Amino acid sequence: MTTNGEFIRQQSIMRDWITADGSSGYPAAKGRYHLYVCYACPWAHRTIIMRKLKGLEDVISISATHPVRENNIWVFNEEFSDTANNFSLMTEPYLLTDPSYPKRCTVPILWDKESGKILSNESADIIRMFNAEFSEFTPNTDDYYPKNLRNSIDAANDKIYQNLNNGVYRSGFAETQDAYSEASAKVFETMDELDQILGENRYLTGTQITEADWRLFPTLVRFDSVYYLHFKCNKKRLVDYPNLWPYTRELYQISGIAETVKLDQIKLSYYSNHPSVDPLGIIPIGPDIDFLEPHGRQ
Numbered sequence: 001m002t003t004n005g006e007f008i009r010q011q012s013i014m015r016d017w018i019t020a021d022g023s024s025g026y027p028a029a030k031g032r033y034h035l036y037v038c039y040a041c042p043w044a045h046r047t048i049i050m051r052k053l054k055g056l057e058d059v060i061s062i063s064a065t066h067p068v069r070e071n072n073i074w075v076f077n078e079e080f081s082d083t084a085n086n087f088s089l090m091t092e093p094y095l096l097t098d099p100s101y102p103k104r105c106t107v108p109i110l111w112d113k114e115s116g117k118i119l120s121n122e123s124a125d126i127i128r129m130f131n132a133e134f135s136e137f138t139p140n141t142d143d144y145y146p147k148n149l150r151n152s153i154d155a156a157n158d159k160i161y162q163n164l165n166n167g168v169y170r171s172g173f174a175e176t177q178d179a180y181s182e183a184s185a186k187v188f189e190t191m192d193e194l195d196q197i198l199g200e201n202r203y204l205t206g207t208q209i210t211e212a213d214w215r216l217f218p219t220l221v222r223f224d225s226v227y228y229l230h231f232k233c234n235k236k237r238l239v240d241y242p243n244l245w246p247y248t249r250e251l252y253q254i255s256g257i258a259e260t261v262k263l264d265q266i267k268l269s270y271y272s273n274h275p276s277v278d279p280l281g282i283i284p285i286g287p288d289i290d291f292l293e294p295h296g297r298q
Contacts, residue, residue: 005176006183009166010103012122018110020133026112026119028133030059033119034084034111035126036093038074039262040067040269042165042218043123044108049214050127052256055138060130065090065107067269074107084111093118124157127211144211152205156212163190165219172231172277180232188235191244198243202297213251220248221261224287226270230278239289249295258291 018026018033035051037044051060063082065074074090076082087093094105097117110126112119120126131144145153163186170183194216197204204212219227223238239245252258271283 005174005179007170007173007175007179009169010106012106012120012125013103014097014109014118014121015125016119017125018119018129018133020135028136030137031061032113033060034113035060035062036065036082036090036107036109036111037062038065038067038107038265038269039260040266041107042222043106045218045260046123046215047108047110047126047130048260049217049257050130050144050211052260053140053142053144053214054130054134055140056130056134059134059137067265068272072273073105084113124215127214131211144209144214146208146210149205149208149210153210153212156204157215159190160194160212160216160219163187164194165215168219168223168227168231168233171233172227172274184233184235187233191236191241195241195243198247203247209251217248217251217257220244221252221291222266222270224289225263225267229284230270230274237287246295246297249291249293250297252291253295261291263289 016026017024018028020028022028035047037048039045039048048062051057051062061084063076063084064080066077066080069075076088082088085093090105090107090109093109093111094101106121108123108126109121110119110129111117120129128145135141167183167187167190171180171187174180174183194204201207203209204216220238223233227233228237238248252261267283271278272281275281
């Protein structure tokens with residue numbers, strides 16, 4: 001937090017890179033890397049989606065934490081177990097990597113089994129590694145960061161991250177009226193702009209679905225269930241937008257994506273983990289949202 005009550009997100013500092021040719025010192029390999037996530041976390045959700053889209057389930061193993069933190073730490077238990085290292089707390093891989101690690105221990109992380117350390121805790125990097133560096137191990141040749149669209153994708157990512165992906169958090173965790181008002185205004189300015197873009201284009205950067213769409217989706221799919229109420233982003237609901245709402249349903253209905261969306265865990269996590277926002281931790285009964293309603297965007 002700053003003195004004006006604005007929420008400031010922690011920056012990732014573990015950012016090594018996997019390369020297909022091994023030139024980075026971390027070669028792409030089947031079974032070498034393990035992804036740690038929480039299904040409730042939108043940043044982790046990006047990586048789960050890209051792993052699914054690229055068909056890497058048999059290449060990169062995965063463990064998910066319990067959706068409710070203990071003492072602000074992601075934890076494993078009998079139901080949510082670590083299949084790679086049998087960790088109990090998400091602090092363990094961080095401290096094994098850097099015994100003096102000074103920051104909060106976040107998800108996702110990409111763990112290197114061979115060196116026994118975290119390779120990356122930056123979701124934006126992880127999805128690009130999954131997209132580009134494991135082609136030898138998957139028949140899926142779809143490229144979600146194509147060279148001809150990279151400038152457009154980067155521009156969309158920058159705006160959406162600042163104003164929407166992180167903007168809902170800046171709204172929800174604001175500690176002053178001014179900080180909240182500024183953040184929430186940016187959320188809806190951006191959603192209005194995106195709705196207009198999606199009224200003219202099939203996807204954010206044109207006719208091809210890209211990384212930008214998949215970085216936006218985790219925020220949209222959580223919006224009405226969590227951000228609208230819990231983070232006070234209540235000027236409009238997602239379902240009120242004539243283009244954003246069908247677009248969200250279209251992405252949800254792509255093969256394999258629905259199974260990455262666990263709204264029960266999402267609601268449990270948000271309403272339980274933020275006592276400064278919701279001290280009683282009571283989970284709302286609704287809303288009822290039909291993501292399987294035909295989207296009509298053919």
